[in-house]
Amino acid sequence: MKTSVAALSCLILAAQAAVEHLMLNLKNEQHSMSQGGFHRPTDCCFSYTLRKIRCVFMKDYVETTTACSQTAVIFITKRGQQVCANPKDEQVQKCMLHLKLRSVIKDLRTLSLEKGYLESAPSPLSLLP
The missing domain is CATH 1.20.5 (Single alpha-helices involved in coiled-coils or other helix-helix interfaces)
Known part of the structure; x- marks a missing residue:
């Protein structure tokens, strides 16, 4: 025992x-x-989407690392799908900027609410185009 x-x-x-x-x-x-x-191979893109990027359907993005064979932006849709796009495309750059701005505004609003600065202010997201 x-x-x-x-x-x-x-x-x-x-x-x-x-x-x-x-x-x-x-x-x-x-x-x-x-x-x-x-990086994992799934973090790289081997081709870009041929469709126009519609930013309204995107919730986030990541840029591929330098270890990938080609640079790309991977957009994550609101449904969780990943879309590879050409980072040199003007529409892709605009969407990246829009998503970054939306994230910053959301972070500022959260911080302001935590600090009690904004109690009845309008939503900063309404300022976005």
Whole structure:
């Protein structure tokens, strides 16, 4: 009985060490992703959409890393789909600017509400074109 308790204790310690090792690897992977050093093939675009980008359907975007074979912008639609677009296209640049501006306004509004600066002010999103 003492042997099985000792073996069980060792097994639990080994499992705990394995979980800690996995968590450490996950943190390192996230850090390297934020530094632009790590990318998955799904983070790259091999062709651009032929359709016109309609910014009204987009909720966010990411730019591909320099590790990809070609530069691209990956738009995330409100339905969660990803659309690859040419970053040199004027419509793509306008949409990126619009989404960035919308994000900044939203952040400012949230910060202002937290600080109590805006209590009955109109929505800054109504200022967007």
